[in-house]
Amino acid sequence: GAGVSQSPSNKVTEKGKDVELRCDPISGHTALYWYRQSLGQGLEFLIYFQGNSAPDKSGLPSDRFSAERTGGSVSTLTIQRTQQEDSAVYLCASSQSEAGETQYFGPGTRLLVL
Amino acid sequence: DQQVKQNSPSLSVQEGRISILNCDYTNSMFDYFLWYKKYPAEGPTFLISISSIKDKNEDGRFTVFLNKSAKHLSLHIVPSQPGDSAVYFCAASFFTGNQFYFGTGTSLTVIP
Numbered sequence: 001g002a003g004v005s006q007s008p009s010n011k012v013t014e015k016g017k018d019v020e021l022r023c024d025p026i027s028g029h030t031a032l033y034w035y036r037q038s039l040g041q042g043l044e045f046l047i048y049f050q051g052n053s054a055p056d057k058s059g060l061p062s063d064r065f066s067a068e069r070t071g072g073s074v075s076t077l078t079i080q081r082t083q084q085e086d087s088a089v090y091l092c093a094s095s096q097s098e099a100g101e102t103q104y105f106g107p108g109t110r111l112l113v114l
Numbered sequence: 115d116q117q118v119k120q121n122s123p124s125l126s127v128q129e130g131r132i133s134i135l136n137c138d139y140t141n142s143m144f145d146y147f148l149w150y151k152k153y154p155a156e157g158p159t160f161l162i163s164i165s166s167i168k169d170k171n172e173d174g175r176f177t178v179f180l181n182k183s184a185k186h187l188s189l190h191i192v193p194s195q196p197g198d199s200a201v202y203f204c205a206a207s208f209f210t211g212n213q214f215y216f217g218t219g220t221s222l223t224v225i226p
Contacts, residue, residue, distance in 0.1 A: 004157070043205070043216035091157055091158070103160065108157055
């Protein structure tokens with residue numbers, strides 16, 4: 001069946017511009033996560049959506065980062081006024097229900113801020 | 115502060131031999147651990163997990179060992195195959211939590 005998909009696969013932008021990254025989770029998965037992997041770093045948790053509950057935004061690095069999940073399915077991660085340190089691979093994952101379930105990852109969006 | 119550490123960024127092993135990937139963690143409250151495998155240009159895929167009530171979990175060629183007193187886990191792959199060449203991430207979480215803490219990964223190369 002279809003896995004987690006993310007778009008775009010690559011994004012190059014200029015410093016100061018806004019970017020939107022999209023994630024389509026596996027159908028029926030209620031939990032959705034955003035992570036970031038910077039060069040030489042481990043995967044960094046950003047935000048977690050579970051069903052209709054308020055998202056856990058504790059991992060967002062600054063108020064320039066925000067995310068939405070519409071209709072309990074597709075999610076968009078928005079980065080405003082991008083900075084060079086935002087350059088990373090942004091990974092989305094979904095899991096079937098409760099936290100602690102194994103997560104299925106998308107291929108990631110490679111963001112480069114010039 | 116990195117709560118999960120993989121101190122070997124890379125590892126090379128001959129085909130047919132055992133690959134041992136190591137992971138250390140600092141938070142003794144972690145009670146669920148996972149290994150992910152990642153090929154270039156793809157997202158990580160789940161490989162194997164272990165909960166803190168066990169000290170070993172085996173799935174085919176892959177075995178994960180957990181040493182809670184040492185806060186250490188390891189992934190054994192035997193026999194190693196060239197297709198196992200990838201980056202391996204370990205991750206830890208609280209079983210009822212919603213965050214996974216990842217190591218920085220170990221790049222495994224299996225030499226034919």
